[in-house]
Amino acid sequence: MGPSSLFRLLLLSPIFHLTVSTELRKFVSRPNVVKKNWDKTLKECEKKNNSHLVTLHNCYDLKMIQDMVSNTFYLGVYLGLHEKTNPSEWSNGEKMTNWTTDGNVTHEQRCVAIHNKRWSNHPCHEKMYFMCYNATAYQLIEQKKDWCEARLYCRKHYKDLVSINNNTQNEEALRRGANRTFWIGLKHDNYQWEDGQCSTFRVIEADRGDRKCSFNGGEQFMTLDSCINGRGVICMQGDTRITVPTDPLTWEEAYDYCKENHDGLLFIRDQDEQSEVKKWLDVTGVPGPVWLGLRQSRAFGFWFWSTIDQVVDFINWRDGPPELPLSYHCGAIDGRGTWSDVKCQTKLPALCIEDMYSTTD
Structure with missing residues (x-):
């Protein structure tokens, strides 16, 4: 599991750099944009690369939007769910x-x-x-x-x-x-998400108007309404989302589970991704610790992201990077967003990642 010994040496080489296009999803508020109808809101989001109206996959996504709306948009924001022609x-x-x-x-x-x-x-x-x-x-x-x-x-x-x-x-x-x-x-x-994602999450409180577009007004539900009202703008960027925590697993079990059922264990490459993970932990109330894709090389001592075979660059350790021979060899994150090393046989929930735009070949 993890990179081979040769690949580990390549990873340490200054001439070798592994790039990954996967970008962790984030919700971006546009409070300074004039309130728009659904079509114009969609176009506003499309101005940004890899940006869409928001798709909801679970109650945690809805809570994230609810908090953003309650703090900023008194008329609510349009979501990506809208009526389709071929049900x-x-x-x-x-x-x-x-x-x-x-x-x-x-x-x-x-x-x-x-x-x-x-x-x-x-x-x-x-x-x-x-x-x-x-x-x-x-x-x-x-x-x-x-x-x-x-x-x-x-x-x-x-x-x-x-x-x-x-x-x-x-x-x-x-x-x-x-x-x-x-x-x-x-x-x-009868409805579809604007970006083509598949989601079975559908919490709709009431129908209004011609019921062609969805919005959220800061409540714990979506509302179907007319597409012509002026509402605020929240866009969704990135192509990878965090899944809900698994049942407690050892690190190896978590690695296998996330690889088999999703797209691997969660990895964090920079401060922006760290901030998004922290927001997600705040909304879900997960106290931690929960497994990340962090693994330590027992031979060389460096830490790497097992999901993408990439040496850790950005760090957020509680007390600095754990070092051999006293360190444990697997990494987790707590509810405050801080990393720590944990015995790999400890059973903890795990955070997986999932490509939201998986398509057929």
């Missing part, structure tokens, strides 16, 4: 025109599973098995995930969630499903 589609983008959902769906998401050998729709946030496909076969994954988590897993390890376009494919899915209940790749949603 039913497969995960790979193909449209589905003859599928109907149960009841009169408004802002709710409904995703399709095979249950008792028949298609049925369910709230997308439910966790169940799912079926992926690649160029040659279907594969039932016996891990329980919500629909978006399942899609991300399939795109990371296979091709995508399975699409079914004829009776032959349906029979093959049933055969591979072995009488289990599992997600397939069909989703119905």
Whole structure:
């Protein structure tokens, strides 16, 4: 695990530098911008590279926006959720025109599973098995995930969630499903996030006006409203988000879990990223310590980020970098944002990172 001995030596060489394009997500307030309608707010965010209207993945994201709105924007801010024209589609983008959902769906998401050998729709946030496909076969994954988590897993390890376009494919899915209940790749949603992200988080308190765009007014929910009202601007930058803490794991278990289910353990490369992680810890109330991707070379003593095989440059140690032979060899962060070395066999929650724009090949 971690870089080879040769690669460790290369990392120490002044002529070797590893660059990573991944940028940790942050929410950027634009308090001096005149309040705008949804379209103009979108364009305001697009002026900045890699910037979008905000997508919410969980209650922590909502709390972050709620705090920013309450402190700055008395008329609230637009979010990235808005009405779409083709509600039913497969995960790979193909449209589905003859599928109907149960009841009169408004802002709710409904995703399709095979249950008792028949298609049925369910709230997308439910966790169940799912079926992926690649160029040659279907594969039932016996891990329980919500629909978006399942899609991300399939795109990371296979091709995508399975699409079914004829009776032959349906029979093959049933055969591979072995009488289990599992997600397939069909989703119905009257709304979509502007940047194309998949999120099953949907806490909407009420509908207003023509209900085409979402905003937050500092409350613990989203509201669907007209797109023409003047609201403040908060933009989202970066392509990688922090996931919720795992159950307690050893460092090695955390490394394997984050690599298998997400995109690795969290790493922090500069003061900006350190500040964003601290904000996230403040909002979530995680007391720490929680695992980071920090690991120490037992042979050479330097600390490196295991997720990206990069020697630590920026540091935020509690008492300076722990040194051999007295140091422990794995790194964690506490609720104040301070790093410390911890015995690797200690069981702690872990913070993973996830590429928010994972797509099929």
